[in-house]
Amino acid sequence: MNLYAIRAIYSYEMARTFRTLMQSIASPVIATSLYFVVFGAAIGSRMTEIDGIPYGAFIIPGLIMLLLLNESISNASFGIYMPRFTGTIYEVLSAPVSPAEMVIGYVGAAATKSVILGLLVLLTARLFVAYEIQHPVFMLGFLVLTAVNFSLFGFIIGIWAEGFEKLQIIPMMIIMPLTFLGGTFYSITMLPPLWQTVTLFNPVVYLISGFRWSFYGTSDVPVGISLVMSLLFLGLCLVVLRWIFKTGYKLKP
């Protein structure tokens, strides 16, 4: 195991985060805070409780998931796409670094940043709404698992993409709609029966539902299923990455 290489990649990527602190950390926190102000404090006061939870508190888990998904994907995809774009990837590929070490370095840094952001937003939310966390250990574990999952997914996108447009397509066209329709702002029990069934094909539903359970002990789908779905997604990403490194897809001609 080339631990120095993992550390080198990880700290290089983290340094990039802290150097660009304003856009890396401040802007997602501000953007998410606006959601709390608008939906939580302003509109939320006129909304009825959902499953006995005030609306402002109800949307917190969903908003953190929304942030986590977007940030994980964009950090990880950017992290690996930039060296491909500038050509500096040659160095990692010519170094005695295994694919696993490379992934741990890049994905680890992206996931770390997402987790930091998620926790910051959670703290920020406290300024606007009161909430409780019934299962803090599960909450933290699920936060980390989701950050890792979507950082892996972002890493795959960063290898697949050939331009900056392609980097944006999946987060904008797929992740964003799935998150909005995944129960961030409502409980799926509020939907007509047909749409309740359709919604179950949206994987993000399981993430938000599971995460919300860790806060309030209520969920749209059983929390065990959320966990299984997350682990399945993790497995899928790892299988795809294995294939990428085995075939050299877009990395090694």
Added chain:
Amino acid sequence: MPPVIQLTDLSKHYESGFQALKGVNLTINKGEIFALLGPNGAGKTTLIGIVCGLVKASGGTVLVDGHDNVRDYRAARSRIGLVPQELACDMFETVLATVNLSRGLFGKPRNNVLVEQLLRDLSLWDKRNETTNSLSGGMKRRLMIAKALAHEPDILFLDEPTAGVDVSLRQNMWEMVRRLRERGVTIILTTHYIEEAEEMADRIGVINQGEIILVDNKQALMDRLGTKQLSISLQHPLSALPEALQGFNLNLKDEGLTLVYSFDHQQEQTGIAELLKALAREGLEFRDLHSSQSSLEEIFVDLVQGENGTAGSAS
């Protein structure tokens, strides 16, 4: 000298169908400076890419210090430093950060003393805290070298190290390569400038269309490539070579208006003085004299034609 890199029957077909390497056999000896010469598209960069792990070989094997570069890639790659042809830098990172990253990637702990010395040797220490996008082209080239040397490799690949580099920097670079060789580093450089090979290399390999067509000691090769030509433009055309000039290695061109004299410029006596005296004795008036060395492209063509029968004996 024991071999430090051994390529056996190395081939590469790209997905486009292009065959970049056709069964290359090559041995690089420990501690030598080996120049790989070839025109653009000959397969130089592909060859380096395969040895360094950037390109997958379609067939054949690469041994680096006895380690297979696929099965035992860690051992193989950790011995190699690569300076690629393209100047690829992380624009927003500092010089120091990128060099430290390079060292870490190759599994070495931070070593501030070594990195400082390296950057001083390459006149980059003053720039250590500047981002790489503020560097000039020559500085970037030196930064690439610093990155390649940061993990103290035994083998250094320089892919077209002096492309687009000014004369004084080129001299510096050659000086640095010699110092590295004195420390026992094996250096493989590719170039299409024959002077570069002439200046630096112990041995020279010539690659063309994916095949190594010749490997030889520099001196032996230079002797073979050392032919120069003197073109003499005449005032009046000649229909045939006069009797008195038959002893010289002359050809008549341009409908008898140009005499082309081929000679070995490394010989003490090039024969030019005798030729000019003979021309005067014959009363042949000339307008202009022009001497030239065969261009590398011409040399390649000559080699390809001349080496067809013996290409297999290369390496």
